Amino acid sequence: MAAVKFFHLECVKQEDWNGKDDIYLTINGHRVYSARMGEDDKVAINRTFHVEGDVATVRLYESDDIGNDDLLGEQIPLSGVGEMKFTEDDAYYTLSYEFFPR
Numbered sequence: 001m002a003a004v005k006f007f008h009l010e011c012v013k014q015e016d017w018n019g020k021d022d023i024y025l026t027i028n029g030h031r032v033y034s035a036r037m038g039e040d041d042k043v044a045i046n047r048t049f050h051v052e053g054d055v056a057t058v059r060l061y062e063s064d065d066i067g068n069d070d071l072l073g074e075q076i077p078l079s080g081v082g083e084m085k086f087t088e089d090d091a092y093y094t095l096s097y098e099f100f101p102r
């Protein structure tokens with residue numbers, strides 16, 4: 001079983017025009033973390049999540065009351081420490097992580 005640890009999630013540029021973003025992270029389709037974030041906000045997650053199988057597909061969404069949630073990007077972390085960027089829909093979020101293959 002692989003695992004991925006998330007350290008910090010930072011909002012460089014939010015997606016919504018009005019109010020803060022309501023973002024959430026999924027790993028292989030499972031929602032694992034959510035937060036309300038605006039420009040320059042940085043949250044410490046510091047949690048390790050176990051992953052079924054060898055690959056962790058990480059997605060960042062921004063939820064809206066009307067219409068579908070906005071997918072801000074999809075990343076597959078490589079072994080070791082790194083940083084993911086989510087830049088779809090004119091947003092910009094970074095997520096520092098460490099990925100532990102099984």
Ligand SMILES: [Ca+2]
Pocket residue numbers: 015016062063064070
């Ligand atoms: Ca939105």
Ligand SMILES: [Ca+2]
Pocket residue numbers: 016020021022062063064065
């Ligand atoms: Ca929203």
